[in-house]
Amino acid sequence: xxxxxxxxxxxxxxxxxxxxxxxxxxxxxxxxxxxxxxxxxxxxxxxxxxxxxxxxxxxxxxxxxxxxxxxxxxxxxxxxxxxxxxxxxxxxxxxxxxxxxxxxxxxxxxxxxxxxxxxxxxxxxxxxxxxxxxxxxxxxxxxxxxxxxxxxxxxxxxxxxxxxxxxxxxxxxxxxxxxxxxxxxxxxxxxxxxxxxxxxxxxxxxxxxxxxxxxxxxxxxxxxxxxxxxxxxxxxxxxxxxxxxxxxxxxxxxxxxxxxxxxxxxxxxxxxxxxxxxxxxxxxxxxxxxxxxxxxxxxxxxxxxxxxxxxxxxxxxxxxxxxxxxxxxxxxxxxxxxxxxxxxxxxxxxxxxxxxxxxxxxxxxxxxxxxxxxxxxxxxxxxxxxxxxxxxxxxxxxxxxxxxxxxxxxxxxxxxxxxxxxxxxxxxxxxxxxxxxxxxxxxxxxxxxxxxxxxxxxxxxxxxxxxxxxxxxxxxxxxxxxxxxxxxxxxxxxxxxxxxxxxxxxxxxxxxxxxxxxxxxxxxxxxxxxxxxxxxxxxxxxxxxxxxxxxxxxxx
Numbered sequence: 001x002x003x004x005x006x007x008x009x010x011x012x013x014x015x016x017x018x019x020x021x022x023x024x025x026x027x028x029x030x031x032x033x034x035x036x037x038x039x040x041x042x043x044x045x046x047x048x049x050x051x052x053x054x055x056x057x058x059x060x061x062x063x064x065x066x067x068x069x070x071x072x073x074x075x076x077x078x079x080x081x082x083x084x085x086x087x088x089x090x091x092x093x094x095x096x097x098x099x100x101x102x103x104x105x106x107x108x109x110x111x112x113x114x115x116x117x118x119x120x121x122x123x124x125x126x127x128x129x130x131x132x133x134x135x136x137x138x139x140x141x142x143x144x145x146x147x148x149x150x151x152x153x154x155x156x157x158x159x160x161x162x163x164x165x166x167x168x169x170x171x172x173x174x175x176x177x178x179x180x181x182x183x184x185x186x187x188x189x190x191x192x193x194x195x196x197x198x199x200x201x202x203x204x205x206x207x208x209x210x211x212x213x214x215x216x217x218x219x220x221x222x223x224x225x226x227x228x229x230x231x232x233x234x235x236x237x238x239x240x241x242x243x244x245x246x247x248x249x250x251x252x253x254x255x256x257x258x259x260x261x262x263x264x265x266x267x268x269x270x271x272x273x274x275x276x277x278x279x280x281x282x283x284x285x286x287x288x289x290x291x292x293x294x295x296x297x298x299x300x301x302x303x304x305x306x307x308x309x310x311x312x313x314x315x316x317x318x319x320x321x322x323x324x325x326x327x328x329x330x331x332x333x334x335x336x337x338x339x340x341x342x343x344x345x346x347x348x349x350x351x352x353x354x355x356x357x358x359x360x361x362x363x364x365x366x367x368x369x370x371x372x373x374x375x376x377x378x379x380x381x382x383x384x385x386x387x388x389x390x391x392x393x394x395x396x397x398x399x400x401x402x403x404x405x406x407x408x409x410x411x412x413x414x415x416x417x418x419x420x421x422x423x424x425x426x427x428x429x430x431x432x433x434x435x436x437x438x439x440x441x442x443x444x445x446x447x448x449x450x451x452x453x454x455x456x457x458x459x460x461x462x463x464x465x466x467x468x469x470x471x472x473x474x475x476x477x478x479x480x481x482x483x484x485x486x487x488x489x490x491x492x493x494x495x496x497x498x499x500x501x502x503x504x505x506x507x508x509x510x511x512x513x514x515x516x517x518x519x520x521x522x523x524x525x526x527x528x529x530x531x532x533x534x535x536x537x538x539x540x541x542x543x544x545x546x547x548x549x550x551x552x553x554x555x556x
Contacts, residue, residue: 023366028126031374032133036113038381039137043109046141046148047102048397050410053453054335055101055149056438060452062087063096063441070243072252075437076450078261081240081253082191083152090150096441105150108158113137115161116342120349122168124311127356127373132342132349134377135291138384139341143391144283146335146404152193153338159189160199161342167203170225171210171310179225182207183232191236194261195328195339200233202321206314213310263461264329273330280332287388290380291348298347301354315350319343352376407522407545408490409436415530416520416549417442420482423551431475433506434486434547448478454491458498468502476509479556483514485548487541488522513556518549 051059061071061084071081090104113133121129140154141147147154163185170178186203189196207229208222215221244253268276285292302315322343326336356369385392394400402411409416413436420430420443431448432439435455440447451457451471457464475483485506486492519531522545531539536549 021366023370025126027367027370028121028130031370031377032114032117032130035130035134035374035377035381036110036117036137038378039113039134039141040106040110042138042385042392043106043141043148045392045394046397046400047099047106049098049102049148049401050398050414051098051101051438051441052146052149052401052405052408052410053435053437054151055098056413056436056441057452058083058087058150058152059091059096059098059101060437060441060447062089062091063444066092066096070247070249072244072256072450073247073249074450075447075452076252076256077453078256078264078456079152080191080194080237080257082188082236083155083193086155086192087150096444101150102148105154109137109140109154112140112154112158112161115158115165116345119161119164119168120346122172123164123314124307124346124350125353125356127369128346128349128353130349130373131352131377132345135345135348135380136341138381139288139291139345140338141392142284142287143388144280144287144334145337145341147338148397149335151335151338153195153335155192156189156196156199156339157342159185159192160196160203160339163189163199163203167207170207171214174214174221174225176224176228179207179228180232183229184235185232187233187236190233191240193339194257195325195336198321198325199339202317202324204229204233205321206317209313209317210310260456260461260463263463264456264459268330270330273327273332276330276332280334281337284334284337288344288384290383292344294348294351295344296347298349298351298354301351302347305350305354305357307350315346319347402527407488407524407543409486409488409520409522409528409547410438412520412522412528412547413438414442415528416484416518416547419518419532419549420445420484424481428481429478430482430484431478431480432484432486433502434484434488434491436484436486436491436547439484445482448480449474454502455493457502458492458494460495460497465499465501468499472502472505472509479552481552483510483550483552485510485550487548488545510550514550514552516548517551520547520549522546 057077061075061077064074065071065084065088071084087101090101094100094104113136116136117129117133120132139145139147140157163182166178166181166185170182182203186200189199208226211222211225241250244250302312322340325339326332352373356372359372360366360369391400398411417439420439424445426444428445429448430440430443430445432452433454435453437447437452440452449471451467451474457467457471516536517533519536519539519541521529521531521541521543523543
């Protein structure tokens with residue numbers, strides 16, 4: 001009887017290594033949710049911050065929209081109208097108050113973090129997604145970035161990140177819808193803030209490269225998907241142009257958002273820009289030094305680690321164009337850096353992902369990788385918020401606003417507007433000589449002039465005198481019941497060669513047609529002092545910065 005021979009290989013077989021089953025998505029979503037709620041809690045502490053100028057501008061435009069008035073008809077600015085419609089949308093839901101707007105922005109910020117987690121999880125890993133989303137969330141709230149305010153840059157990032165979600169979905173499964181929606185949401189980002197044009201360029205380049213790598217020479221599909229992406233980018237802007245044409249104000253829209261905006265975009269010299277960059281970026285670096293260090297290490301990990309070609313290309317290109325989005329005009333304002341934060345957070349996320357990969361392979365315990373990610377996220381949030389408790393855990397956001405903005409009358413505008421509202425009728429108009437649109441918004445009264453900022457009137461650009469004459473003409477025609485004059489340098493930002501016609505006109509016109517009924521005296525430190533009625537006639541401001549409230553004389 002034959003016996004079956006056993007081979008040497010069979011008799012000395014080595015067991016296959018056990019396959020480590022990765023964690024499901026559920027614990028990752030739970031970890032992300034807990035960390036995101038921590039960030040949201042700290043943002044909720046700042047909901048009561050009064051509006052600063054940009055927010056007030058958006059809110060005033062948004063209120064006009066809710067009243068059926070399209071942008072640029074009764075108020076002018078160089079920004080595209082996407083941010084105005086978003087404010088109108090938020091105020092329609094949460095109310096026409098700074099608290100309501102900030103609540104809407106809080107929910108939007110939570111949405112940004114969620115979309116960022118999803119997109120980065122698809123493009124890299126869930127661990128990188130958690131860190132990217134949470135680090136962006138805490139940085140976008142930062143003191144050095146004026147993150148408490150609902151700036152247009154926050155909205156630009158929101159729509160860009162939704163575009164990244166469709167980008168990731170398209171990379172996973174190519175479809176005409178995903179290609180179009182990627183471009184569409186990046187186009188909406190541009191409507192929030194023009195500097196998002198760099199998002200269009202950067203993500204457009206990435207979309208093209210990814211299609212080339214994915215389609216492997218199928219030029220028909222490449223052309224189809226890139227074409228749909230491009231169409232999606234332009235659709236939002238085309239729709240805005242059609243609305244402006246249908247409303248009969250395309251000429252004003254074009255002047256403010258293209259002709260004048262192009263003059264503004266020429267900006268500062270590089271030498272002046274470098275000084276601003278140093279001044280604004282140093283506090284941001286100090287506040288988030290740990291994240292920036294992790295981000296730098298993330299670049300090393302991205303280049304040296306076992307990441308795919310597409311991941312390496314995405315990480316580098318996205319970072320470059322996100323930084324470029326901070327540079328228009330070399331103004332380097334604090335909140336401009338918000339558009340840069342997703343890239344900083346992404347590189348930090350890649351670093352944590354790199355460490356997590358090493359731990360997973362060394363221990364064969366995926367739960368340790370998630371635990372490390374959670375602990376790094378939590379420890380970073382805790383260290384940042386603990387280092388500046390006066391900001392992140394403030395119990396008095398109104399006083400915090402005063403501390404941040406000093407003589408800018410953002411807190412005082414509430415009291416000034418209250419006086420005007422109580423002593424006027426809804427149909428009465430007010431003229432504000434200065435860049436304080438929050439007064440018109442709080443008073444619920446229309447501005448007598450569409451120039452709700454006076455910065456443009458003072459800039460050394462070819463339209464400054466024309467703007468001054470237009471504002472003068474609009475005020476004289478409207479004959480507003482109240483005139484508010486802000487004797488505050490930050491409300492005008494005059495230049496050495498600024499035309500002085502508006503000031504000369506104000507001195508003559510106000511003396512002939514208005515009586516002084518209120519003074520808001522603004523010391524550099526401490527609360528403002530108010531004088532109303534007869535007191536305003538007998539008092540004089542004790543400080544360099546003050547606001548005059550004047551009422552139209554009877555029969556004038």
